[in-house]
Amino acid sequence: MTFQVRTSLLENVDGSAELQIGNTKVITSVTGPIEPKARQDLPNQASLEIVIRPAVDLASTREKLLEDKLRSLLQSIIVRYKYPRQLIQIVVQFLVSDTSSEGEIDYTSNELNAAINCCYFALIDAGVALSASFASLSISLNDGKATYNPSLVDLNKSDSHHVICFNIVKGKADKILLLESQGDIEEEELFTMISNAVSECEVIHQQQRKFIKEKVDNDYVWKQ
Amino acid sequence: MSGSLIIPGDSLPIDSRDSEIKTTIGPGIYKNPQTQSIIPTNAGVINVQQNKAKTTQLVYVESNSKRYIPQTNDFVIGIVTGVVGEAYKVLLQDFSTAVLLSMMAFPNATKKNRPNLKIGQAVYARVSQAIPEIETELECIDPTTGKEGGFGLLDESGYIFTVNLNFARELLFNPNSIFLEKLASRCKFEIAIGINGKVWIKCGEGIKLEKETSEEEGKTPRENTRDLKSTLAAARYLTKCQKISVESLDQVLDEAFKNV
Amino acid sequence: MSKNIEVSTNEKTYFLEALKSGIRLDSRAFDEIRQPEITLSKKEYGYVELDWGTTKLAVRVSAEIRKPYEDRPFEGLFMINCEISSMSWPHFDNQKNSNDEVLIARIIEKAIRRSNSLDLESLCIIAGEKVWCITVDLNFLNYDGNFIDAGCFGVMLALHHFKKPDISIVNGGEDIIVHDVNERQPVPLSVLHVPVCLTYSFYNPGNKESNLKGEDDDEIYLLDANLLEEQNREGSIVITLNKNRELIQLSKNGGIPINANVLLELSFKSMKIVDRLTEKIKEVIKKHEAERYEELNLRLLEVGADR
Numbered sequence: 068m069t070f071q072v073r074t075s076l077l078e079n080v081d082g083s084a085e086l087q088i089g090n091t092k093v094i095t096s097v098t099g100p101i102e103p104k105a106r107q108d109l110p111n112q113a114s115l116e117i118v119i120r121p122a123v124d125l126a127s128t129r130e131k132l133l134e135d136k137l138r139s140l141l142q143s144i145i146v147r148y149k150y151p152r153q154l155i156q157i158v159v160q161f162l163v164s165d166t167s168s169e170g171e172i173d174y175t176s177n178e179l180n181a182a183i184n185c186c187y188f189a190l191i192d193a194g195v196a197l198s199a200s201f202a203s204l205s206i207s208l209n210d211g212k213a214t215y216n217p218s219l220v221d222l223n224k225s226d227s228h229h230v231i232c233f234n235i236v237k238g239k240a241d242k243i244l245l246l247e248s249q250g251d252i253e254e255e256e257l258f259t260m261i262s263n264a265v266s267e268c269e270v271i272h273q274q275q276r277k278f279i280k281e282k283v284d285n286d287y288v289w290k291q
Numbered sequence: 292m293s294g295s296l297i298i299p300g301d302s303l304p305i306d307s308r309d310s311e312i313k314t315t316i317g318p319g320i321y322k323n324p325q326t327q328s329i330i331p332t333n334a335g336v337i338n339v340q341q342n343k344a345k346t347t348q349l350v351y352v353e354s355n356s357k358r359y360i361p362q363t364n365d366f367v368i369g370i371v372t373g374v375v376g377e378a379y380k381v382l383l384q385d386f387s388t389a390v391l392l393s394m395m396a397f398p399n400a401t402k403k404n405r406p407n408l409k410i411g412q413a414v415y416a417r418v419s420q421a422i423p424e425i426e427t428e429l430e431c432i433d434p435t436t437g438k439e440g441g442f443g444l445l446d447e448s449g450y451i452f453t454v455n456l457n458f459a460r461e462l463l464f465n466p467n468s469i470f471l472e473k474l475a476s477r478c479k480f481e482i483a484i485g486i487n488g489k490v491w492i493k494c495g496e497g498i499k500l501e502k503e504t505s506e507e508e509g510k511t512p513r514e515n516t517r518d519l520k521s522t523l524a525a526a527r528y529l530t531k532c533q534k535i536s537v538e539s540l541d542q543v544l545d546e547a548f549k550n551v
Numbered sequence: 552m553s554k555n556i557e558v559s560t561n562e563k564t565y566f567l568e569a570l571k572s573g574i575r576l577d578s579r580a581f582d583e584i585r586q587p588e589i590t591l592s593k594k595e596y597g598y599v600e601l602d603w604g605t606t607k608l609a610v611r612v613s614a615e616i617r618k619p620y621e622d623r624p625f626e627g628l629f630m631i632n633c634e635i636s637s638m639s640w641p642h643f644d645n646q647k648n649s650n651d652e653v654l655i656a657r658i659i660e661k662a663i664r665r666s667n668s669l670d671l672e673s674l675c676i677i678a679g680e681k682v683w684c685i686t687v688d689l690n691f692l693n694y695d696g697n698f699i700d701a702g703c704f705g706v707m708l709a710l711h712h713f714k715k716p717d718i719s720i721v722n723g724g725e726d727i728i729v730h731d732v733n734e735r736q737p738v739p740l741s742v743l744h745v746p747v748c749l750t751y752s753f754y755n756p757g758n759k760e761s762n763l764k765g766e767d768d769d770e771i772y773l774l775d776a777n778l779l780e781e782q783n784r785e786g787s788i789v790i791t792l793n794k795n796r797e798l799i800q801l802s803k804n805g806g807i808p809i810n811a812n813v814l815l816e817l818s819f820k821s822m823k824i825v826d827r828l829t830e831k832i833k834e835v836i837k838k839h840e841a842e843r844y845e846e847l848n849l850r851l852l853e854v855g856a857d858r
Contacts, residue, residue, distance in 0.1 A: 077693045078605055079640045081358040090594075094692060096638040099358065101386040102555050111424070118636060118645045123613050123688055125632055146321055146332055150360075151424045153388070158638040158645070160690055162609050163598065191298070194356030196321055196332035199300035236300045279334050280296050286355040286457065287336075291469065291537050372557045385556045386641045411560035451561040491561070498568050516572045519565065523576065550578070 069274065070184065074192040074282055082193020085162075086185035089216045091177050092163035095185040097193040099155030113150035115141055115157065119182065122161040133179055140183065140232060140245045146196035155195060157186065165219040174222045176230045179247065180205035183232055184271070191279060201244055202271040203232035204264050208252065213260060215267060227252040231264045235272045240265045297337040297352060303329060305339055305350055312341070312348055319352025355457040359384050359487035361421040366463070368415055368445065368485030369429065371408045379408055381416070381429060383487045388426075392416060396430040398439050406431075406444075413445040413491060415483050445483055448497035452490055452526045458533045459488045470532050473540060477548055478521045490529065494521035517551065524548045556642060558782050566783055567756040570771050577604075577777065584749075584775040584824060587704060587831070591839045593846075596737060597713030603701035604777065607693040610705040612685060612713035616727070619675070619682040627674020628684035631660055631706065639694040640778075655698050658802055659689070662703050662746045662791040666799045669710060670741040677724055683715060685740070696777040699789055703748040704828060711836045714739050745832060746799045747825045748791045751817055752776040752784035755807055770809065772817065774824075790818055794829045 070088040077083035080096040100113055107114045117138050119130040137159070145155065159182045167173060183203035190197060207217035207225035214221045222228055227250025233240035243261070252260075297303075305314065316322060319333035331337070335354025341347070361367070361383065369381035372389060380389040392414065397406045408414065416429040433440025445451075454462075461468055463484045474480065483491040495518035528547035535543055566576055575581060585604030592598035597612035619626060633656040635643045643652060663669070674683035687706055691698055714737035717730045754771045773780055776787075786806020791799040798818065803809075 077607070077638065078695065079693055080638060081356065083638075094638075098386065098637070098641045100360065101358075101641065102388040116645065120634075120636060120690065123611060124686065125634065148324075149321060149332070149423070156637055156641060156645075158636050160609075160636065160638060160692070162600075162611075162690070163592075163595075191334045194333055194354060194358065197299040198321075198330060198332065200298055234300065237302050238300075241300075276296070276298065279298055283296060283335055283354070286455075288534065288536050289458070289470075289532055290461070370557045370559045372555075382555060382557050387555065389555065409560075411557065411563065413559050413561055445561070447560050447564050449561055450565045451559045498564055516569075516574070519568060519572065520574070523565065523569065523574075 070271075072185070072188050072278055074188050080193075082189045082191070082195070084185050084188035084192055086181055086188065087163075088181050088184065089177060089218060090163065090165045091161070091181040093159060093161050093178070093181045093185045095157065095159045095182070095189040097155065097157050097186075097189045097195060099193070099195060100150040100153030101156065103152065103154035107154050108152055111151045112147035113145070113153045113155050115145070115147075115155050117141070117157045117159070119159045120161065122164040123166065129173070129175065133175060133182065136179060136245065136247065137182055137186065140201070141186065141190075143244065144197055144199065144201055144234060145190070146198050149196045157189070159185065167219060167223075171223065174219070174228065176205045176207075176222070176228050176247065176249070177216070179203075179230045180216070183230075183245070187275065188278070192282070198234075199241070200235040200272060200275065201232055202235055202240075202268045202275060203230060203245070204267055204271065205230050206260060206264065208250075208256065208260060211256060213263060226250055229260065231261065231268075233265065233268045235268070238269070238272065240268045240272075294336060294338070296334070297331045298334040299330070299332055301331055303331060303350060304337060305348060312345060315347065315349045317349060317351025319354055320350055353457070355455055357455060357488065359387070359456060361390065361418050361427040361487075363418055363421045365418045365421075365486045366415065366484075367418060367429070367487040368413055368451065368483060368489040368491055369487075371410055371412050371414065373410060381414065383485075383489075390418075390427040390429055392429040392431065396428075396432055397443065398432050398437065408444065412447070413451055413489075415442050415445055415485070415491070417442060441483075445491045448499075449481070449483075449491045449493035450497070450522045450526055452492075452530060453488050454490055454530065455533055456486070456488050459484055459486055459490070462490070462529075469537070469540070470529065473544055474525055474528060477544060478525065478551075480522075480525060490526075492522060492525055492529075494518055494525050497522055520551045521548070524551050558779070562779065563783055566779060567754065570754055570773075571756050575773065576779065579775075581772065582774045582820060582824075584700070585777075587701070587828075589708065589835050591708075591712055591835065593843070596732075597709055599705060599709040599712055601701060601705040601708065603697065603704070604775075605693060605695035606697060606701050606777075607691075608698070608701055608705050609690045609692060610702075610709040611688045611690075612709045613688070614683050614685050614713070614715045616676065616681050616729070617684040618680060619678075623671075624679035625675050626671040627682040629664055629669050629671060629674075629687075630684070631656075631664055631687045631689065633659055633689040633702065635691050635694075635698070639691040639698075643694075654802075654804065655702065658699050658748065658789055658791075658800070659702050659706065661800045661802075662748050663706055666744075666746055666791075668707070668742060668744050668746055670743050673741040676718060676727060677720065681727060685710075685713075685715075694778065696779075696781045697750055697775050700748045700750050700775060703746060703791070704832075707742070707745050707747075708832050708835070710740055710742055711832055712839070744793045744795065744797070745829045746791045746793050747828050748789055749774060749821045749824060750776065750787055750789045752780060752787045753807060753809060754783070755785055770807070770813075772813075774821075788814070788817070790821055792818065792821060792825045794826055796822065 082097040207228040232245040373380040419430040431442040588602040590600040717735040
């Protein structure tokens with residue numbers, strides 16, 4: 068359930084965060100608002116350049132799909148109208164990731180979950196305007212029983228696995244920003260899972276708050 | 292309450308719908324044009340300042356970042372990166388969009404009498420217009436007196452380095468800041484601070500520019516480099532100050548100046 | 552986007568004036584490298600995080616079994632993936648590979664792959680049919696100059712750290728069993744020699760015209776330039792040597808001309824550093840192995856007779 072995170076580790080970018088959750092370790096950098104290329108220039112909002120690089124080998128369509136999902140989430144939560152004709156560059160690099168052996172399914176839910184949570188800290192570190200906070204959770208369901216942040220073994224045994232991300236307003240989970248599901252699931256089961264996920268995400272958010280408090284204190288360590 | 296942590300999604304500790312009080316919003320707060328609600332968009336310390344009569348209030352979030360976004364009336368240090376038409380293209384930060392400094396925006400500038408800035412030179416300027424959708428403009432002229440007022444070319448005898456934006460604000464706006472005071476106990480210096488995070492500093496005479504001296508009679512090479520070393524030490528000290536607490540200040544100062 | 556950088560004349564002047572007086576801005580000696588800080592993964596073999604001053608990178612080695620090339624049935628496969636993203640420096644484009652990136656990737660490849668530092672024949676399982684394919688992924692996280700030296704060191708470190716699963720051939724060569732790392736101890740790779748790259752950058756602050764060799768021979772050479780030093784340099788040379796005093800590769804692409812005997816001089820001076828870095832790799836790996844040994848309590852599995 069718990070994750071470890073560090074921010075402000077890269078010097079050449081405006082914000083960065085490294086997150087370790089379960090067996091997944093990811094580092095994200097955010098730079099912006101900066102000058103866009105001509106084809107990226109949008110007249111009244113910021114454009115987002117999102118790049119995801121896998122832990123092993125070069126990026127392929129698998130990463131493009133993750134980029135799409137991340138983009139749909141970030142596009143709605145970043146206050147893009149604040150930075151017209153500017154570019155915000157986000158690079159997500161997986162350092163350690165659970166790889167399944169040959170013949171087994173390639174699960175992306177843990178990676179997507181880690182990428183979303185890491186992006187949150189990187190965006191906060193960079194000072195990019197967000198309309199609300201957000202927290203994501205990776206769930207696997209096995210016989211109706213939910214496991215949060217499942218390991219590869221859990222995923223292999225599961226009937227279905229999901230990634231759910233809520234936006235957090237006034238400390239409470241408000242709306243679903245993203246819900247990715249794979250596998251067999253009944254409607255009842257789905258709704259129960261979502262309601263349970265609400266409180267879990269709020270717990271994650273409390274951890275986020277705690278970390279951000281430390282970070283802000285650290286940013287002003289020199290203040291008398 | 293003022294002084295506590297606020298993160299995006301939290302509610303502001305003010306009543307924005309109260310029509311009796313006029314609210315001004317600052318950095319880190321955004322007013323949604325559709326819903327007209329005001330929300331915090333950055334994580335930091337919330338600051339609310341009300342006047343005695345409680346008729347006006349100011350709300351903003353104090354937070355640290357590295358990317359400078361131009362605001363009107365900011366004092367900045369920019370590097371000249373080119374010429375476009377009758378204006379200089381100036382970079383306030385690597386990778387940011389370039390801003391314009393008109394050749395006429397200098398005291399006593401006329402069509403015949405243009406400033407002579409070269410690529411790579413640094414200027415101290417004031418942001419005269421910063422509308423997000425269009426190009427930001429700078430001026431090197433004091434708006435009240437029409438004279439130079441400290442703006443203009445920052446000569447090459449000084450060193451330029453970068454600091455975080457919150458530290459730049461501290462150095463520029465806090466009259467009780469001890470960092471510069473402590474530095475003054477070690478060396479004489481001239482400093483220009485840009486709110487875009489760039490700092491120009493010169494200890495003593497800084498670097499002797501080649502045009503001025505070829506062979507300094509009577510001055511040993513050691514003296515020639517002493518100002519250079521001091522300037523670099525001062526820059527090192529200020530950069531380090533951002534990461535330490537006030538107690539270790541003296542120690543950091545000593546360490547930075549140990550080779551001088 | 553990549554054009555929006557400008558080094559101020561102020562920084563440049565201070566840098567060059569300091570050089571003339573024998574000072575480097577970060578207080579290093581002219582022939583001193585930054586000390587690498589190494590983190591080897593405890594959970595898996597072949598993952599290394601390296602801090603070379605403020606330059607940061609992560610290297611991962613992985614292995615899988617594949618069919619060898621038809622014209623080389625006895626050799627395994629070895630690939631180095633080295634793409635630079637804009638995370639390390641927004642100047643690097645995510646889509647296109649600039650000249651700098653291509654150069655860095657090519658030099659690392661020449662130094663490591665083409666010099667046969669990894670014994671490819673030892674990767675052969677069944678000739679003509681199954682061989683190990685070793686893939687090295689080099690991910691640059693932060694750029695403060697000198698990806699080449701740091702990258703090369705990181706890759707060699709990761710290759711020493713990596714262990715491939717043990718295999719058994721059964722049924723007269725029909726099937727291969729790949730043993731899980733928990734079943735049988737994995738096997739280290741066979742590294743034949745350790746190439747170490749050293750990059751020297753040159754400056755000619757005395758002579759006003761760049762790209763011209765001065766008459767007084769007072770060019771300045773800096774080893775392991777950081778970002779600011781790289782941006783202001785007038786030429787560079789990458790020398791790759793190993794502990795056996797063998798020259799692996801040499802790269803000088805344009806820039807100001809240098810004396811040929813300076814080349815030999817630099818090679819000789821570099822030997823000490825090459826020795827030190829090679830030692831460091833061996834030392835770090837040995838220490839890590841010893842720790843792992845203790846943790847996994849492998850002493851209990853040791854055979855009694857110690858030949």
